[in-house]
Amino acid sequence: MRVGRDPGTGIGNGFVKAGVMTLVYEEATDFGVERRCHENSVRALVPQTLVQTQRILLRWARDLTTIIEVLVLPVFFLLTLNIVLGQMISQVTGHSALYGTVPMNTLAAAINGSTIGAIGLIGERDDGLLRRLWVLPVHRASGVLSRIAAETVRIMITTVVVLAVGMMIGFRFQQGILASLAWLTVPVIFGLACATLITMIALYTAKNFLLEAVTLVHLLVILFSSGFLPVNQFPTWIQPVVAHQPMTYAVDAMRGLSLGGPVRWPLIATLLWAAGVTAVCIVPTLLGYRRAGTH
Amino acid sequence: MRATSTAGPHLSTRAQWWVLTTRFIAPTLQNGELALTIASSVVFTAGFYIPLHQIMRTATLGVASSYAQYLMPLIGLEAITFAAISTAFRAATDSVQGLNRRFRSMPIAPLTPVTARITAAVYRCLVSLTVAVICGYVIGFRFHRSAVYIVAFCVLVIVIGALLSFGADLIGTATRNPEAMTPLLILPPLIFGLLSVGVQPVEQFPHWIQPIVRNQPISQFVDTMRALAGDSTPFGGPVTWSVVAPTLAWLCGLAAILAPASAMVLSRRA
Numbered sequence: 001m002r003v004g005r006d007p008g009t010g011i012g013n014g015f016v017k018a019g020v021m022t023l024v025y026e027e028a029t030d031f032g033v034e035r036r037c038h039e040n041s042v043r044a045l046v047p048q049t050l051v052q053t054q055r056i057l058l059r060w061a062r063d064l065t066t067i068i069e070v071l072v073l074p075v076f077f078l079l080t081l082n083i084v085l086g087q088m089i090s091q092v093t094g095h096s097a098l099y100g101t102v103p104m105n106t107l108a109a110a111i112n113g114s115t116i117g118a119i120g121l122i123g124e125r126d127d128g129l130l131r132r133l134w135v136l137p138v139h140r141a142s143g144v145l146s147r148i149a150a151e152t153v154r155i156m157i158t159t160v161v162v163l164a165v166g167m168m169i170g171f172r173f174q175q176g177i178l179a180s181l182a183w184l185t186v187p188v189i190f191g192l193a194c195a196t197l198i199t200m201i202a203l204y205t206a207k208n209f210l211l212e213a214v215t216l217v218h219l220l221v222i223l224f225s226s227g228f229l230p231v232n233q234f235p236t237w238i239q240p241v242v243a244h245q246p247m248t249y250a251v252d253a254m255r256g257l258s259l260g261g262p263v264r265w266p267l268i269a270t271l272l273w274a275a276g277v278t279a280v281c282i283v284p285t286l287l288g289y290r291r292a293g294t295h
Numbered sequence: 296m297r298a299t300s301t302a303g304p305h306l307s308t309r310a311q312w313w314v315l316t317t318r319f320i321a322p323t324l325q326n327g328e329l330a331l332t333i334a335s336s337v338v339f340t341a342g343f344y345i346p347l348h349q350i351m352r353t354a355t356l357g358v359a360s361s362y363a364q365y366l367m368p369l370i371g372l373e374a375i376t377f378a379a380i381s382t383a384f385r386a387a388t389d390s391v392q393g394l395n396r397r398f399r400s401m402p403i404a405p406l407t408p409v410t411a412r413i414t415a416a417v418y419r420c421l422v423s424l425t426v427a428v429i430c431g432y433v434i435g436f437r438f439h440r441s442a443v444y445i446v447a448f449c450v451l452v453i454v455i456g457a458l459l460s461f462g463a464d465l466i467g468t469a470t471r472n473p474e475a476m477t478p479l480l481i482l483p484p485l486i487f488g489l490l491s492v493g494v495q496p497v498e499q500f501p502h503w504i505q506p507i508v509r510n511q512p513i514s515q516f517v518d519t520m521r522a523l524a525g526d527s528t529p530f531g532g533p534v535t536w537s538v539v540a541p542t543l544a545w546l547c548g549l550a551a552i553l554a555p556a557s558a559m560v561l562s563r564r565a
Contacts, residue, residue, distance in 0.1 A: 085499070212328075234346055
């Protein structure tokens with residue numbers, strides 16, 4: 001079935017213009033015979049996911065506050081932490097504090113950014129866009145997949161920006177190209193797991209509560225991680241909490257991948273945390289997403 | 296002579312202000328807002344004091360009787376900033392939903408809705424300040440001067456909170472983007488807070504940034520609050536004009552910027 005074909009814009013897999021969404025999918029080589037993909041076929045999935053991913057990314061790119069939040073503030077926070085605590089941590093640990101603060105800022109930015117994604121999703125639910133998409137012949141999986149893809153792109157961009165600033169002030173990869181690439185994927189894995197969690201909270205709670213609660217928890221996770229201070233600088237009684245929380249593992253894994261040191265266990269623990277969070281949240285999130293589109 | 300036919304229940308500006316204020320305050324008990332305000336003070340206290348008190352203790356040995364005494368003013372400021380920020384969210388929501396336009400078509404003074412939002416913010420600031428002081432007492436902070444100074448301490452914090460919430464309100468009304476407000480306004484206070492004398496003495500910072508750290512508003516506020524709170528005998532300077540003047544200057548300056556800005560934002564057609 002073809003929906004809302006816009007005469008001026010020609011044939012395409014789908015396009016978004018000025019808030020009006022037109023999704024068209026048809027065979028390009030179509031000689032008279034009306035042969036189109038079934039709406040849930042794999043051939044429809046890829047182009048439709050791409051279109052929707054592009055749509056989400058475009059929305060973020062045009063929103064000044066999103067840009068500030070995703071690209072500017074993490075950089076400022078990195079510089080601040082380096083000025084305030086950098087020297088002290090370097091004296092205690094014997095290596096530059098950047099090997100902890102750069103990873104921590106990429107991870108923190110990944111979490112912060114997923115709030116934007118979740119809030120955007122709620123907005124689209126309230127505006128009825130999700131319901132609209134549900135009644136259109138759009139592949140059922142493309143909505144969720146496009147959100148995952150957009151989150152991945154956003155996290156990659158933030159990570160690269162924070163990394164670039166970190167390298168300007170002295171951060172270096174010392175473990176070769178493979179470790180560096182692995183370093184880049186840790187925030188993505190970590191961020192996607194957090195995004196699942198935050199999206200789940202967003203789908204089931206009020207907006208304001210979500211924003212402020214996530215901000216507070218986020219703050220605690222940052223301040224009680226090995227990226228803020230070395231674990232042995234915390235009071236003894238809180239050290240177990242600091243040592244085993246997900247951000248510490250991720251920071252430690254990334255420190256190992258850049259500076260050197262133990263990698264295997266922190267990396268496994270990070271993956272376990274990410275897998276655990278995702279396993280718990282994925283079903284309620286998908287159910288909530290479906291409900292947002294159908295109710 | 297007034298036409299009695301159009302009378303109806305005519306509300307005074309004060310009554311209107313009260314109605315709008317309760318509109319913001321009443322739901323806070325149910326929607327978890329009050330709990331969040333309380334939690335924020337606890338989170339700031341725990342988040343700053345627990346990680347930092349060991350590593351910072353040596354740096355502050357010569358200037359304060361304990362790190363709790365040294366840190367508490369900053370915790371108080373961060374907590375009321377968080378409380379003030381939620382105003383921006385409400386203002387932006389009112390702006391987006393067209394409520395402000397609606398208010399403008401009604402016989403309400405233009406400043407009344409803003410004043411009501413700020414009153415609600417002051418209420419949240421009072422809650423978070425109370426909790427912050429209680430948390431401060433738990434970690435070891437004490438007021439060392441007479442009741443007058445304690446009142447002055449609290450009034451100063453509330454005035455800062457009121458001005459911040461006024462500013463946040465204007466930003467929220469102007470940007471009309473409720474979603475973006477809270478995360479956007481949380482990192483800047485944190486950055487300013489860490490780059491102030493609230494966490495460590497100015498001598499601990501790199502030389503090139505010391506002038507900024509010493510003179511930025513949060514440092515001045517923290518200095519004044521420390522003087523008002525006092526400290527046990529060897530520490531804690533007197534409350535002198537040279538300590539209080541920069542704080543008053545910053546507050547007056549902030550008010551001087553906000554007044555014309557509010558005139559501009561509020562008179563704009565929504």
